[in-house]
Amino acid sequence: MTDLLFTEKDLVNSLKDYITAEESKLEQIKKWADKLDVLSAAATQDPEGFLGHPVNAFKLMKRLNTEWGELESLVLTDVSDVFISNLTIQRQYFPNxxxxxxxxxxxxxxxxxxxxxxxxxxxxxxxxxxxxxxxxxxxxxxxxxxxxxxxxxxxxxxxxxxxxxxxxxxxxxxxxxxxxxxxxxxxxxxxxxxxxxxxxxxxxxxxxxxxxxxxxxxxxxxxxxxxxxxxxxxxxxxxxxxxxxxxxxKGRPDDYLPERKKYERLCRGEGLRMTPRRQSRLFCRYFDNNRHPKYVIGPVKQEDEWDRPRIVRYLNIVSDKEMEKVKELAKPRLRRATISNPLTGVLETAHYRISKSAWLGAFEHPVVDRINQRIEDLTGLDVTTAEDLQVANYGVGGQYEPHFDFGRKDEPDAFEELGTGNRIATWLLYMSDVQAGGATVFTDIGASVWPRKGTAVFWYNLYPSGEGDYRTRHAACPVLVGNKWVSNKWIHERGQEFRRRCGLQETD
Structure with a gap:
């Protein structure tokens, strides 16, 4: 969209050049017409007297034989060639x-x-x-x-x-x-x-x-x-x-999404299920992940966003420079985001996910590698089996309706080709502030998490037993005003056996 904005600006400049050229051409024709209007008006008053002068007779012959031909060429000259050529080239990038x-x-x-x-x-x-x-x-x-x-x-x-x-x-x-x-x-x-x-x-x-x-x-x-x-x-x-x-x-047409009203209320910041008593148990703290060497002296700020399931937010986790680099790497590769069809397993676009995304591997740039390492240090989970960093851009109206990040029992082959098990946890980094809209909402528990640039939210999608936590059903609300950049890391089960151990009870 940004590129299209500058394309339109170039076309406006090209159009102005065409108008200037057209005005210059018309000015020449007008001068010619004004001059001949005066001349012919005087000549037709006394045609014989006028043509009796040999210079007038010569000039009449010259005008009709030569100059009118030149005028015809001027009128037929197409000064729009440059503009039309530019428009034709740019049209291939236009929206359809x-x-x-x-x-x-x-x-x-x-x-x-x-x-x-x-x-x-x-x-x-x-x-x-x-x-x-x-x-x-x-x-x-x-x-x-x-x-x-x-x-x-x-x-x-x-x-x-x-x-x-x-x-x-x-x-x-x-x-x-x-x-x-x-x-x-x-x-x-x-x-x-x-x-x-x-x-x-x-x-x-x-x-x-x-x-x-x-x-x-x-x-x-x-x-x-x-x-x-x-x-x-x-x-x-x-x-x-x-x-x-x-x-x-009367009213809105039938909807395929049974929780539509709940979802939209949460997007507006309504219908939150956080009681004052539960709210009083949420805290903010300096977090060093059990005295991790990197964070003993400089712990990070951590806030509780929700209690059950536990959702936490890390503040000032990535610098502006790092975020700009991630965007720069992702922009050339942004493509319409896809979903995995639960019946066929084929990746396809869907009307309920409107965004553009790109994938960045750790080997592509040191900044991506640093972000991956930071995620591992703060969560205590192994990211070597995680998916690449996904960068997503939600423009105006961009959204992702309620969904689960993990594969359900009716999708046994959801991540089979990866060979790393199910998605155990989600790390979601906000790389822009959003002027209005764009919240991440959890429809089952009635929670709304709002974008704050440079912060990341983290939650587990699976219980320690490996069962899916259906309370983590969430959605990205439509962006009302502004532009939403996020990057997410989906961490998988393999490699976490000794980092997030199973409990002694099967129900854990």
């Missing part, structure tokens, strides 16, 4: 339709997760945004209409209605549009509201449409149909329960 649709869905995802109304998004006044009002982007009527169309194409009539209503509102307030009118918007609105079961509002929108365009064929047909359906309901004497049922049909 899928990218634009993805960005539209991201806005709707943020709208739902953080309970933002369309007016707030349209004016750009998002919570946490530090942009000055003069630099804040707003959504035009056309933008709102396009968002509504994306929702409509997905049969998401709930969001279609919200964005078409916003587009209509901005039109009613006097905003102009060159591509869409109220009739088109009302047509979408009428149908999307009908699909949600609200016949009365569908009828109202249809009537308003017909006031603007009485000949609209589809609206005239819908008008009769909606009136017939409403009359049918009245004859049947619709009960209050039936009306309540209709009301319940």
């Amino acid at each position: 339709d899928d990218d634009q649709i993805g960005a539209a869905k991201a806005l709707m995802r943020l709208q739902d997760t953080y309970q933002l109304d369309t007016g707030t998004i349209s004016t750009g006044e998002l919570p946490g945004s530090s942009l000055a009002a003069s630099h804040r982007s707003v959504l035009t009527v056309d933008d709102c209409y396009d968002l509504g169309k994306v929702a409509y194409s997905e049969a998401d009539y709930y969001h279609t209605e919200l964005w078409m209503v916003q587009a209509l509102k901005q039109l009613d307030e006097g905003e102009m549009s060159s591509t869409v009118d109220a009739v088109t918007i009302l047509d979408y609105l009428s149908y999307s509201v009908y699909q949600q079961g609200d016949l009365e509002r569908s009828l109202d929108f249809t009537k308003r449409l017909l006031e603007l365009d009485p000949t609209h064929q589809r609206a005239n047909g819908n008008l009769k149909y909606f009136e017939y359906q409403l009359a049918k309901q009245e004859k049947m004497g619709a009960s209050e329960e039936a009306q309540t049922e209709e009301t319940q049909r």
Whole structure:
């Protein structure tokens, strides 16, 4: 996205050069036209007298034989060649339709997760945004209409209605549009509201449409149909329960994620299950991992984030210089993040994980090796059997919905090719602050952990017995404002046999 921003800046400069060249060309043509306008006006007053002068006769011949040809060449000269060539080269890096649709869905995802109304998004006044009002982007009527169309194409009539209503509102307030009118918007609105079961509002929108365009064929047909359906309901004497049922049909479409509401509440910082009594047992401390030689004199700061399961945060664990180096190494390799299909085991992209990631091996740069060693020193776990350091970037709307880091019993082959057992623990390093959104939330226990640059959180995914701890189900909330960089280390079972011993009880 940053590269695209600079690409657009280069194209604007190229466009300005083209405009300057075009203006220069038009200025030459205008001077020629003005000069000949004066000359021909005087000559046609007395053609014979004018042509009686031999110089005038010669110059007329010369102009028509030579100079008009030169003017023709000037007019036909295409000064846009450089701009068109530059545009053609850069176009191969432009976003495509899928990218634009993805960005539209991201806005709707943020709208739902953080309970933002369309007016707030349209004016750009998002919570946490530090942009000055003069630099804040707003959504035009056309933008709102396009968002509504994306929702409509997905049969998401709930969001279609919200964005078409916003587009209509901005039109009613006097905003102009060159591509869409109220009739088109009302047509979408009428149908999307009908699909949600609200016949009365569908009828109202249809009537308003017909006031603007009485000949609209589809609206005239819908008008009769909606009136017939409403009359049918009245004859049947619709009960209050039936009306309540209709009301319940409205709202967001059915969801594949049963814990959606809980997840989104935690993303907003609501629904936390930490009681004051439990909170009083959480501490911060200087930590040296049982007098580890590296940290006896300079222990690190450690904070308890949660008690059951235990989640701790290490502060100032990586320097700004180290984090910038990790980002620099990862950027050229960032690719759309994938998940392992639980049925096939094949890596594939998924709509519930929107981010870009790259993998860095310890051998690639001393800074990666140092970070790996630091993780081993502080956790006491062997990282030689761990996965490479994964660096992930979540842009606006980037997220990873609730998931487990470890392989469950129904995924016996999840990490078989690695030969290092299951993921025993997760180390998550935050490499940027996030202006709004972007929390890591644990849906089962009701916990939210917020990004703080230079800090890392750590938790065990497995009990000492090797059984998965289902309380560690977690998610990366959508980034509302800002940019989220993280790197994570998944530590595996092999090599930990004498570092994290099994208990004497099978239930441990």
